Amino acid sequence: MTALGKRARARPARGAPAGFRLFGRLRFGYLSPAVIVVAVLLYLPFLWTVYLSMTRYDGLGSPVFTGLDNYAKLLDDPALLTSLRNTLLWVAGTTLLPVGLGLLVAVLSHDLRGGAWLRLPFLLPYALSGAGLGLVWGFILQPDGVANQILTFLGMPGGDASFLADAPGNTFAMIAVWTWQQLGVNMLLFAVGLQSIPRAPIEAARLDGASGWSLFRHVTWPLMRPLTTVVVGLALVASLKTFDIVWVMTQGGPGRNSETLAVTMYRDVFNADQYGYGSAVAVLLTTITGLASYAYLRHQARKETH
Amino acid sequence: MRARNLSATLRRAVLAVLGLLWLVPTYLILVNAFRPAEDYRPGEALKPSGELGLFANVREVFERTDLAAGLANSLLYSLVSPLLAVLVGALAAYAIVVLRIRYGFAWFMLIFGGTVFPLQMLLVPLFLGYSRMSLYDGRLGMVLVYAAINVPLAALVLRNYFGGIAISIFEAARMDGASTFRIFWRIHLPLSWTALAAVFILEFTFVWNDLLFGLTLTQSETVRPAMTELAALTTDVYAGTPVPIALAAGLVVSLPTVALFLLTQRLFTRGLSLTQI
16 A cells, blocks of 8 residues: 555656646546546446346345246246347347448438438438327327328328237337437437548549449448448347337337337336346346347457458 | 449438438438427328427427426436435445455445346336335435435545545644544535536436336326326327427436537546546
């Protein structure tokens, strides 16, 4: 300790005015608020959840340690399996649709006169929060809602569909709503990225006769790779934690058939008072998020080296 | 050349069709939020109403629900927590980058690591811990948790930003006899105000839009944020609240973040692009 302290104080003094020595010890005063807040309100709860996931606890009395029982129970809980399937649908849906369509709109409107105006309709929905989104779409998708009237009016099948009732249709409907909102922000990220990629290789390829699809496929797209990695990665992590929109539109129902892992976790804890089991769901969600991010980043890093 | 004009026309056409499709829900939301509540018929939701009902609907929202209190609470949390977070994060960044604390990178990773896991990991312990310490259903508890969640982002951005400020400025100020805190307060904070503002706006929006902590850590109308109030409204949209009033509530709650973003858009893009130095 003393040796450490001496070195810490000695270091800034090297070739510096005498005053530097004074704040040597005070420096922790600048760091400690952040460290304390993060440790107490983020790390401590994290560890507590890991512990609770290995207990049986109804919120009264004290937790009973049960080892890995909760995790074993997860495996044959039909509600959890449904929730896992829905979460995977959300991951696939949101990394494909809002990101893919966002890229499409960004590329089509790039370098186009009046492009900013053509992009505007996609940006408006981003004003709504997750809860607001669920609220305003509820009336469009309800059985006597506008969506069904439009389908009937156009003479298309499904005019009598109840979009939010049957699984997995209700999850698809909510992914569509999410796409409607999220396309804008993804498009914006891609549009900014397109503006910042170097012009020279694109002009060179143009001179060589490349245009349209092949220009995009072989020149623009590879140049956008780092940005795409970030955008898809963000969508991936966010989709695993989908909660707000599902909670507001269906509350995970009917009959728990549209729950995502985040909704299941909330329900187990706050509606069923199963604190231990709910914590195990939270740990599962965290593990999946961690593994998915790791696998994704590794995959991307590999591709980049080739 | 002609081929390129053709492709520009084609691109415009695709964008216009897709854009119109995207505008349909926006149109439906606006038309029905502006419609007098008693005129709403599910079968005629597509047709605009001749009368302007928006203001009456908004008034009705505030009379029927506790949204006014919710908005005040949300405003409190969205202003105070990010302010605290930005200040605490900036102090930590200052200690790490400018005061060159030992193991600075490890400390930074410790702080930043606080946000890598899903927030679901925090819910149960915070609920249990807050209940025991009578922080449950209190404004202080909400301010604290939102501040803690937002510290890592502030530390990340300001660590990058302070790194771009020449260390010679710090050394010169020391020579002139300025205290470390004075240098932080009078030099580093003012120099990085665009980054501070950009982080603040991002965090304001996050807190304003958050539903999870409002649902789990609050109960009474005097503490609940607006999003929780809004979510409660949807459960009885079909039972009681007329559609135009629910839609008006959705618009009212979205307004502050939209206004903030539009007002600061310039600064926002500037603040973020400068952080990439």
